[in-house]
Structure formats: C-alpha cells, structure tokens
Amino acid sequence: MNWLARVVVALLRCSAGMLPADRRAWMRALWTEAEEVPAGWRRLAWLLGGLRLTVREATLRHGLGYPVAFTAAAAGTAWSVWSGPPGDSAVTINRADVVTAAVLLAGLPWAIRRVCGPLAGSRPARLLRTGGYAALLTLVLVKAAVERVADAPPNNFEGPARAWTGEVVFLGVMVGYAALILACSARRSPAAPGTVAIGAATGAALGVVAYVLGPLGFPLRFTGLWPASLYDVAMALGALLALCAPALAGLAATRRVDHSRPGVSRMGQGALAGLWTGAAAALVVAVLSTATIALLPYDPGLRHWASSHIGQWTPVVSQWTPIYGSRSYLGYVAGNSAFAAGYLVVLVLGPLFGVALGAWSGWAAGHAGRSSTRPRVLKQVQGRLG
Amino acid sequence: MGHRSQFSVQTLAVLAALCATPSQWRHGYGIARDTGLKSGTLYPVLIRLADRGLVEARWEDEQPAGRPRRHLYRLTAEGLEAAAGALAHAPSSARAPAAVRSERSRRVAARVTP
Numbered sequence: 001m002n003w004l005a006r007v008v009v010a011l012l013r014c015s016a017g018m019l020p021a022d023r024r025a026w027m028r029a030l031w032t033e034a035e036e037v038p039a040g041w042r043r044l045a046w047l048l049g050g051l052r053l054t055v056r057e058a059t060l061r062h063g064l065g066y067p068v069a070f071t072a073a074a075a076g077t078a079w080s081v082w083s084g085p086p087g088d089s090a091v092t093i094n095r096a097d098v099v100t101a102a103v104l105l106a107g108l109p110w111a112i113r114r115v116c117g118p119l120a121g122s123r124p125a126r127l128l129r130t131g132g133y134a135a136l137l138t139l140v141l142v143k144a145a146v147e148r149v150a151d152a153p154p155n156n157f158e159g160p161a162r163a164w165t166g167e168v169v170f171l172g173v174m175v176g177y178a179a180l181i182l183a184c185s186a187r188r189s190p191a192a193p194g195t196v197a198i199g200a201a202t203g204a205a206l207g208v209v210a211y212v213l214g215p216l217g218f219p220l221r222f223t224g225l226w227p228a229s230l231y232d233v234a235m236a237l238g239a240l241l242a243l244c245a246p247a248l249a250g251l252a253a254t255r256r257v258d259h260s261r262p263g264v265s266r267m268g269q270g271a272l273a274g275l276w277t278g279a280a281a282a283l284v285v286a287v288l289s290t291a292t293i294a295l296l297p298y299d300p301g302l303r304h305w306a307s308s309h310i311g312q313w314t315p316v317v318s319q320w321t322p323i324y325g326s327r328s329y330l331g332y333v334a335g336n337s338a339f340a341a342g343y344l345v346v347l348v349l350g351p352l353f354g355v356a357l358g359a360w361s362g363w364a365a366g367h368a369g370r371s372s373t374r375p376r377v378l379k380q381v382q383g384r385l386g
Numbered sequence: 387m388g389h390r391s392q393f394s395v396q397t398l399a400v401l402a403a404l405c406a407t408p409s410q411w412r413h414g415y416g417i418a419r420d421t422g423l424k425s426g427t428l429y430p431v432l433i434r435l436a437d438r439g440l441v442e443a444r445w446e447d448e449q450p451a452g453r454p455r456r457h458l459y460r461l462t463a464e465g466l467e468a469a470a471g472a473l474a475h476a477p478s479s480a481r482a483p484a485a486v487r488s489e490r491s492r493r494v495a496a497r498v499t500p
Contacts, residue, residue, distance in 0.1 A: 025443075026433055029457030030425055033415045036453065046415075049426030056430065 002039065008047040009034070015051070018058040027054060066109075066119075066129070073137050074102040081144040089163070094144040097167050101140045101174055105133065108178050116186035124197050125185040132181035132283075136174055139287050143170070145294035166344070173347050180279060180351075184272075191272045195253040199276025202249040203354070206242060206277065207284025213238045215292050217342055220309045243357070245281070246274035250358030254365040266366035267359055274358015275351050282350030286343040392468075396423055398476050400431050401469035404441070404461045411444070411458035432459060440465030 009031050016027045030050040037043040059068055081098045084091030119125060147163070183189060184196045213235060214220060222228040250270030257269050295302055393401065399421040404412060406420075418428050435441040442462050446455040461469060 023433070025445075025457065026429060029414060029443075030429055032454040033413060033456065036413075036415045046418075046425045049424050049429070052426035053429050057433075 005034070005039075005044050005047055008044065008051060012047065012050050012054065015054045015058070019054065023057050069130070070106060070133065073134070074106070077137050077141045078102065080141060081148075084148060090147055090149075093163050093167055094147060097171070098140055098144060100171055101136075104171065104175055105136065105178050108175065109182055112179060112182040112186060115188075116183045116190075117188040119185060120187045120189065122193075124193075125189075128196060128200065129181060129185040132185075133178070135283050135287055136177060136181075139283070139290065140174070142287065142291040142294045146290060149297055170344060173344060177279065177283065177347070180275070184276070190268070191276075192253070192257055192269050194256045195269045195273050196276050198253050198256075199246075199249045199273035199354075199358070200280045202245050202273075203277040203280025203282075204284050206245045206281040207288070209238055209241060210281065210285045211288040215289060216306060217289050217293075222309070242281075246277040246354040246357035247361040249273040249277040249354075250361035251365055253358075254362045265362075267362040270362020270365065271355050271359035274354040274356070274361070276354070277358065278350035278352070278354020281354075282343075282347045286347055290343060393472050393476075394431075396421075396427055397431050397435070398472060399423065400428065400435070401461070401465075402473055404459065405466070405469050405473065408461055408466055411460050413456040413458055417459070435465065440468055 012027060012031050016024050019027060027050060030053065031047065034043055034046050034050075037046045055068075078098050081094050084094070119129060184191050189196075219235060220231060222231050250273045253269045253273035254266040257266055292302070296306065400417060400423070403417050403420040414425070414428060414432070417423075417432075418425060421428065423431070432441060432443075436443055436459075440462060441459050442465075443457060443459050445457055449455055
C-alpha cells in the first residue's frame with residue numbers, strides 16, 4: 001500500500017506543473033498533510049483526492065473540460081466496440097465507424113467555432129452541447145452493438161457493400177446533428193434564447209412517447225378487444241401529437257422572439273424550434289429503440305416480451321424474420337436491425353418535417369400578428385388625415 | 387433565501403468547522419476529520435473560499451520536529467461575517483460538523499439503549 005501511496009505522491013508532484021502558481025501551494029499542502037493521515041487505504045484515498053483536485057483545477061484553468069470528457073467518452077465507446085473475431089466484416093465496419101465518428105465529432109467544434117464562435121456561457125448551451133454529444137456517442141455505441149450481431153454471418157445476407165453504404169450515410173447524418181448542436185450552443189448562434197430549449201424539450205418528450213408506443217420501431221400487437229382498442233387510440237393520439245408538437249414549439253418560440261434584435265424573424269425562430277423538435281425526437285427515439293434492440297440477444301425476458309407483442313414481418317427487408325430455432329436471438333436482432341436502419345430515415349426526415357411545420361407556424365403567427373395590428377394602424381392614419 | 391443558495395452543504399460544514407474556533411489556525415486534515423469531507427471535496431471548497439477572500443491561508447512559520455510544515459487556514463473578518471449569516475439560515479444538520487453529529491448521535495443512542 002505504501003508503495004502505491006508513494007506512486008500517487010510522485011504523480012501529484014509531476015502534475016503540479018500543470019497548475020498555475022497560486023494553486024501549487026494548495027497541492028503541496030494536500031500531499032504534506034497526507035503524512036498525518038493513517039497509513040493504508042485512508043492515506044491513499046486522501047492522495048487520490050489530490051489527483052482529482054489536480055485534474056479539476058487543470059481542466060478549469062486551461063478550458064480542457066470538454067476535450068477531456070469527449071476523449072474519455074470516445075475512448076470508452078471505441079473500447080467497447082473494438083472486440084470481435086478477426087476477419088469478421090461487421091467488426092471491421094464497426095471499428096471504421098467508431099474511429100471516423102470520433103474524428104469527425106472531435107474536429108467539428110474547431111470548424112464550427114470559426115463560423116459561430118466559441119461555446120456560449122449559459123447553462124442551457126453547455127447542457128445542449130454535453131447532452132447532444134452524449135446522445136450521439138451513445139447512438140454510435142448501441143448501433144455498433146446491434147450490427148455486431150446483425151451484420152455477422154449468417155445474418156448479413158445483403159452483403160458488406162450495402163453495410164458500408166449505410167455507414168457512410170450514418171456518418172453524414174451524425175455530422176449534420178453534431179453541426180446543429182454545436183452551432184446552436186455557440187456564442188453567435190442563429191437561435192434566440194429559449195428557442196432551442198423549447199424545441200429540444202418538446203422533441204425529447206415526443207421521442208419518449210414514440211418509444212413507449214413502439215419500443216422496437218413498429219406497432220405492438222395486443223390480443224383482446226380492450227387492450228387493442230386502447231392501444232389504437234394511443235397510437236392515434238401519438239400521431240396527432242407528432243403532427244402538432246413542432247408547430248406548437250414553433251408558435252411558443254415566436255411568442256418569445258425579441259423583435260428589436262437584428263436578424264431575428266418569427267418564421268426563422270419558428271423553423272429553428274420545429275427543427276429542434278424533430279431532431280431531438282428522432283435522436284431520442286433512435287437511441288432508446290436501438291439500445292432496446294441491442295439488448296435482445298442478452299435478455300431472454302425481453303425476447304419473450306417481444307415475441308408476444310410484435311409481428312414478425314419486417315417490411316424494410318420484405319421478408320419474414322426467422323425468430324424461432326436454435327439461433328433465434330440472431331434472427332431477432334437481424335430482423336430488428338432492419339428497423340434500426342429505419343431510424344436512419346427517421347433521423348433524416350424528423351428534422352425536415354419539424355422545420356417545415358415550425359416555419360409554417362412562425363409564418364402564421366407573424367401573419368396573424370400583422371393582421372390584428374393593421375386596422376389599428378389604419379385608424380391612426382385615418383385619424384391623422386382627417 | 388440568499389444565504390441558502392450562496393453555499394453548498396459541504397461549504398457550510400467547512401464554515402461551521404472554522405467558526406467553532408475562529409481565532410485559531412486549522413490545518414486541512416483537522417478540518418477533514420471534523421467535517422467528514424474527503425480531500426477531493428474539502429480542498430476545492432477551501433480554494434473557492436480563499437479566492438473569495440473569506441478564508442486566509444499561510445504556512446507554519448517554523449519547521450516542527452517529526453512532521454512537515456502545515457498549511458493553515460482560518461476565516462477572515464469578512465468570512466466570519468458571511469459564515470455567521472449563512473449558518474444562521476442553514477438547517478441544523480448542515481451547521482453541525484460530522485464529528486459533532488456522530489458524537490451527538492452516540493450520546494442519544496447511549497441514552498435510548500437500556
């Protein structure tokens with residue numbers, strides 16, 4: 001134990017150089033006081049607290065918090081994706097995918113910074129950037145977990161060429177989402193304060209509702225008149241909510257618009273709120289559903305639930321999914337991965353759908369506002385004239 | 387209201403420990419024993435308090451025999467005033483340092499146990 005404590009003290013002495021001069025005295029105080037802490041685990045815990053303090057102070061002082069957190073998260077994702085038998089095309093695709101995604105997500109902040117400036121100082125901006133990047137890395141992780149089984153023999157009946165094409169499209173979509181997150185959390189963001197928060201919160205709630213209604217990406221199957229009828233009603237309400245949410249978010253955002261701010265229009269803010277509603281909903285439902293699909297091979301209870309509540313027809317590949325037999329879990333994941341690929345479509349169409357509805361509601365709100373003020377203005381003009 | 391949002395529970399515990407003997411210089415491990423805080427929590431609290439001018443720090447003047455020099459801390463006049471205000475508004479559980487709390491609970495347990 002003592003040798004370990006000595007190693008930590010040596011580490012502390014070396015790392016103290018990373019700290020500004022006014023902090024080094026505190027660090028020296030911490031390791032000299034370790035002499036008074038009873039030897040063993042307690043002294044080691046005291047010294048490890050010093051290491052934590054060093055990392056914290058160094059990251060605060062040098063602005064390293066986000067790079068360090070991203071590097072740790074990306075390394076963890078790569079580590080969990082890397083395992084697999086050599087020569088397996090699914091493993092090769094996953095490795096290429098995670099490395100490219102990490103490089104793109106790491107490089108984008110530098111590019112966006114040149115256009116939109118550094119990260120805004122507000123807490124919502126920090127939350128948006130951290131949460132958005134965490135969601136993107138989680139999606140890379142769970143998608144790789146699905147494809148490790150679904151793209152491996154004997155499930156890769158479509159060949160690796162299609163899988164590689166899918167990866168290129170997926171990476172393109174990831175870049176789009178990352179750029180949106182970075183631009184809207186930057187200091188020169190085109191979004192007014194509150195617009196992104198309204199859109200993202202509405203979208204996240206919508207994504208959770210969509211996930212609850214179809215955790216594996218397609219409608220559940222219920223037996224019995226009442227459960228089936230109730231589920232149909234819930235689905236209809238869910239569809240209505242999906243239609244209304246971007247428009248309502250757009251409307252709420254336009255009401256908060258500060259018209260004195262240059263370059264801010266009702267329609268633009270409505271479109272941005274709708275964009276965020278669609279994007280957040282698509283990202284949340286893609287992460288949650290792909291994670292559920294990734295759990296299928298490992299959770300017999302989940303497979304049992306799925307077999308009693310879902311149909312086995314997979315329209316994307318237009319064939320019956322082989323869910324029975326000795327390797328039934330492979331069939332499940334292969335069939336459901338078609339729906340995981342379907343989330344790529346959701347990730348593309350969700351923001352487009354949202355931006356159209358949000359822009360429309362912003363335009364309608366602006367038009368209604370002008371119409372209501374026109375008679376008053378006309379009366380004022382007429383009064384002055386005559 | 388203002389005091390409640392100004393300091394965290396851990397900071398209040400440190401302030402309470404320093405307030406107990408405001409004229410005396412205390413060292414980090416002594417405060418850690420009183421408050422039950424770990425070094426990774428205690429030192430950031432002390433650093434922030436010192437940055438705000440509420441705590442002053444210095445090294446022991448002379449080298450004592452058998453141990454290294456200690457880094458010592460105590461409240462400034464401003465810190466004493468801020469601590470008194472914050473502790474007056476804080477719940478009693480936050481005011482009492484961990485050692486005091488555990489001693490108090492031992493006494494209560496001794497009274498209750500037949």
